[in-house]
Amino acid sequence: AQTVTQSQPEMSVQEAETVTLSCTYDTSESDYYLFWYKQPPSRQMILVIRQEAYKQQNATENRFSVNFQKAAKSFSLKISDSQLGDAAMYFCAYRTPYSGGGADGLTFGKGTHLIIQP
């Protein structure tokens, strides 16, 4: 089964600074998708950004960008110009297009708690 590892249980950054959250995964597949979700205190999981494994170009969504290193199986999230509203739990997720949606079909990391210091 695939595994997703987020090695930073908690990160803290000053408002307006840049922070990078790490995510590594283990897979033998070559075709897969990677996602970052944000979970604020309201508990809703919100999609932040997504990446297709066969695309070398790193995905970008406004202040959010990823550094996707396929060979290293690394998928880090960079948040630029951090804002107070970015404070949340961030989950990295992996799935392949060929599996179902069950326990093996979609794998989440344990999350990183991001604190924004005003």
Added chain:
Amino acid sequence: GAGVSQSPSNKVTEKGKDVELRCDPISGHTALYWYRQSLGQGLEFLIYFQGNSAPDKSGLPSDRFSAERTGGSVSTLTIQRTQQEDSAVYLCASSLGGKTISGNTIYFGEGSWLTVV
């Protein structure tokens, strides 16, 4: 609706009572997922529905938990004889289906907070 809708938002129930949690996925989405998240924990997969296929129930923690999906749309998660350890946020999600990244992107509802007292 535009997003995944869950009800109730919050539910407090007495130990031993049955509860039903409802999920209305994004229109047109063929796949539907239920997850559980205890306080301070990650996501625990419960059950997965895909179209008319038999659901993947491999994550259901006990036979007190069951779920159905009627007409390929709305789903209900039922917990019988609730226990205090069932207290958690129950998250429903849906995806379009297919082999593209759009089809495989999962969108979550706001969750149902369940407290068993």
